[in-house]
Amino acid sequence: AQSVAQPEDQVNVAEGNPLTVKCTYSVSGNPYLFWYVQYPNRGLQFLLKYITGDNLVKGSYGFEAEFNKSQTSFHLKKPSALVSDSALYFCAVRDSGYSTLTFGKGTMLLVSP
Amino acid sequence: GAGVSQSPSNKVTEKGKDVELRCDPISGHTALYWYRQSLGQGLEFLIYFQGNSAPDKSGLPSDRFSAERTGGSVSTLTIQRTQQEDSAVYLCASSWMGELGNEQFFGPGTRLTVL
Numbered sequence: 001a002q003s004v005a006q007p008e009d010q011v012n013v014a015e016g017n018p019l020t021v022k023c024t025y026s027v028s029g030n031p032y033l034f035w036y037v038q039y040p041n042r043g044l045q046f047l048l049k050y051i052t053g054d055n056l057v058k059g060s061y062g063f064e065a066e067f068n069k070s071q072t073s074f075h076l077k078k079p080s081a082l083v084s085d086s087a088l089y090f091c092a093v094r095d096s097g098y099s100t101l102t103f104g105k106g107t108m109l110l111v112s113p
Numbered sequence: 114g115a116g117v118s119q120s121p122s123n124k125v126t127e128k129g130k131d132v133e134l135r136c137d138p139i140s141g142h143t144a145l146y147w148y149r150q151s152l153g154q155g156l157e158f159l160i161y162f163q164g165n166s167a168p169d170k171s172g173l174p175s176d177r178f179s180a181e182r183t184g185g186s187v188s189t190l191t192i193q194r195t196q197q198e199d200s201a202v203y204l205c206a207s208s209w210m211g212e213l214g215n216e217q218f219f220g221p222g223t224r225l226t227v228l
Contacts, residue, residue: 032214043117043204043219044156051214090156099169100146101217105155 002027002095006104013081014112021076021107023091032094033074034101035065039087047089050074061085081111115139117220119205125226126195134190134223138207145188146217147180150202159203162188163210195227 003026013019025031032051036044048059055067065076076089088108092101118137126132138145147159158172162182173179177195182188192199202224206217 034216036219041221043221044206046216046218049214049216099161099163099171100158102158103148103156 002031002093002098002102004091004093004102004104006089006091006107008107009105010108010110012110012112015083016080019078019081019085019109019111021089021091021109023074023076023104024072025074025091025093026072027093027095029096031072031074033065033067034092034094035059035063035074035076036090036092036103037087038090038106044090047076081109083111083113085109086111117205117207117218119203119220119223121223122221123224123226125228127228128197129194131191131193132195132225134192134203134225136188136190136205136207136220138186138188138205139218140186141209142207142218143185143210144208144215144217145182146206146208147188147190148204148206150204150222151200156204159190192225195225197227200225200227 005024034049035047038044047063048057050057050067058064063078088106090106091104094101120135143164145162148156150156160180161169177193180190202222204222206219208215208217
């Protein structure tokens, strides 16, 4: 089975401060991990993915994520948050043998001016 | 280039009526997915099409739900005898083939409200 957990419903951060949105996963094989962002009344937009290779993955809009196999985590990070980063963020995992992604329940990121 | 499009953007229907939701994937994408997004519930996988293979229907919540994909392109999700618990945003996504590492591109969704 494959599953993903986002332990925080909401993350609050001040503009200019670093941000972290947490994600942990469970798979039986090698994981393929993704982060998506959803702005109000919009579909999901792809941010970044980990397939293999370097544990630190860089993506769109200055976001990055670190794959940690021992902790089965794939936390999303950004060194300096912007108000425009405020949105709903989804982590997703795909295991070999599965047809599609399993998404977490999402974490709302609120960046205050 | 054109992204994934969905229609209608909003649909309000009465309980017991049938509804059809449409998805136009990105040209050339062979994999197509339907998801349901309910408030506070994240994304729930419904069905997956890959080329000419039999679809993976394992996520369909009941036999009132069905989907088809004509000509390997446009897909229609049909909900028969709608119930209030069917109210949600229905998202369609497509990707290059169905390989594990390929990201999915999402449409804007159809917001379904069942009165």
